[in-house]
Amino acid sequence: MLITQLQSIYPTLILSKPAEMSHPEDFQWYETPSNETIAISKEELTDKDEQLLSLFLSPLSLESHWGTDRERAWYHYLKEDVHELTIDAPLYYRFVFFSIADLPMNKDSFHEAFQSLFPERMPILFESDDQGFIIEEFFSDQQDMLSFDQMIDVLMSDFYTKIRFYISEISSNIHEAPSLYRWAEHNFRLAGKYQPSSVATYKDTMPFLYIDALPASHQKRIQQTVLHQVIEEPDLLQTVKTFLESGSNATLAAKKLFMHRNSLQYRVDKFIEKTGLDVKQFEGAVITYLALLSIGE
Incomplete structure (x- = not known):
């Protein structure tokens, strides 16, 4: 209601923020009692107008609200x-x-x-x-x-x-x-x-640039092709993902997952056996990691 009434007096009034405008310095900025930010063209305001508006609106400093x-x-x-x-x-x-x-x-x-x-x-x-x-x-x-x-x-x-x-x-x-x-x-x-x-x-x-560019149907197909034997084993997938993100360092990955190194190694070998993808080798690691990223968190 207040903004509508003000717009009838000041046609240039807009409900906006400095960051949303190309030249916010051409406007006088105020905050309404309901915390809305409005702007009125400086050309439309006299000193008397500014004094009057300041009685019921809070003037905003452009520098503090729109930077140095x-x-x-x-x-x-x-x-x-x-x-x-x-x-x-x-x-x-x-x-x-x-x-x-x-x-x-x-x-x-x-x-x-x-x-x-x-x-x-x-x-x-x-x-x-x-x-x-x-x-x-x-x-x-x-x-x-x-x-x-x-x-x-x-x-x-x-x-x-x-x-x-x-x-x-x-x-x-x-x-x-x-x-x-x-x-x-x-x-x-x-x-x-x-x-x-x-x-x-x-x-x-960088890896997500490739994943995000794929249609959802292609991402689904990658998951089904590469991970279909283990897609219902989230703990196994997370273990392999952490292993790859740790540079295939089993000791580091085990620390991240709070598990024994031998247990982690067992899961990695289980993944290799089920999928036929050797994640300890570069080619298998790349294919697997991109497929895991396509699943998301």
Whole structure:
């Protein structure tokens, strides 16, 4: 009701968020009492209008809700609103996408807590309430890369929420940034779908690119062809999958599964006997692993 009434007075009013617009700086932003974000063109507002609206709406700072100048410059370049990055480019960069299961506090506070874990201020952009990406910038060859495995432990212990990261490859070519961003975004979606680990890289998602491109009927056929003798034995399948993901190291796989090495070796040999696929050899391992990935979690 309130928004409808305001729209009759300010025709440019829209219900949106800064990240959903190409030029959010052309609008004045407010939050309604029901926590909805609205924008009104600055050209339509006088000083008196702004004072009046501030009485019953909460003005929003564009910088806090739509990033710093550097974050906005990166965003417009990656979304191809502009053809060049309008700020000093780093020597190297990579994209780190993240998703948060349950945002434990308001987004601005979490943003600052997130930022404090970096030795230097990094561009961090939320694209929704629970997802976004970091541009990890390197301005010297001596700059250390961050360990996101350690960061995720800190965040999950401090905020009691589940977080996932996808880390792209590093690039020194700023002109390929938009295409690398789209590629990383696609891999991030795959990582979320198949969840290989809490911190995934392109190396982790590469096999899923092939699996995800297959029609469901072909995935089913692969399972029936390769695994039909053991498809009803989930414990056996999980054992072999862990064995392969451990580099065919029986000792390491047994530790991961909390079982004796001899028991694991027995299961692996049982799989080989039933399927005729020697997972201790490269060809059998590749065929088996792709078939196991097609089943999913």
